[in-house]
Amino acid sequence: MDSCLFCQIVAKKIPAAIIDEDAHLLAFHDIAPQAPIHVLIIPKEHISTLNDLEPTHTELMGKMIMKAQKIAAKLGIQEKGYRLTINCNRQGGQSVFHIHLHLLGGRQMHWPPG
Ligand code: 5GP
Ligand code: ZN
Numbered sequence: 001m002d003s004c005l006f007c008q009i010v011a012k013k014i015p016a017a018i019i020d021e022d023a024h025l026l027a028f029h030d031i032a033p034q035a036p037i038h039v040l041i042i043p044k045e046h047i048s049t050l051n052d053l054e055p056t057h058t059e060l061m062g063k064m065i066m067k068a069q070k071i072a073a074k075l076g077i078q079e080k081g082y083r084l085t086i087n088c089n090r091q092g093g094q095s096v097f098h099i100h101l102h103l104l105g106g107r108q109m110h111w112p113p114g
Helices: 005-010 055-074
Strands: 018-021 025-029 037-043 082-085 101-105
Touching: 005 025, 005 037, 018 055, 025 055, 037 055, 055 082, 055 101
Parallel strands: none
Antiparallel strands: 018 025, 025 037, 037 101, 082 101
């Protein structure tokens, strides 16, 4: 989708610090990190929000979490811990409308998240 920032990153029309890529997923460092480690994991397919997921996306969403687990291990934060977040729509804090999984780590996380 031409108007979508993350589709442009998937198409390599906009640069990003990519740390992992496979046939279905792309992972790159967030441009405005909220923690020492802040990686975004996105499907290459354009899906706007959690509300747009279909049963056919079940495996894809599982792959996103498994990718986060792999990257957390690669970056050495699996034992200390990390947080995975998907924001949905405005009140959920979503600002880019191409679904993405935030992987946050490298510092103490707090609860409630605010
Ligand atoms: P959301 O608020 O939608 O859950 O998260 C969107 C994330 O995308 C934010 O953390 C924001 O910093 C990040 N972001 C926005 N524009 C860019 C960009 O051009 N490149 C990268 N790498 N991250 C971006
Ligand atoms: Zn998109």
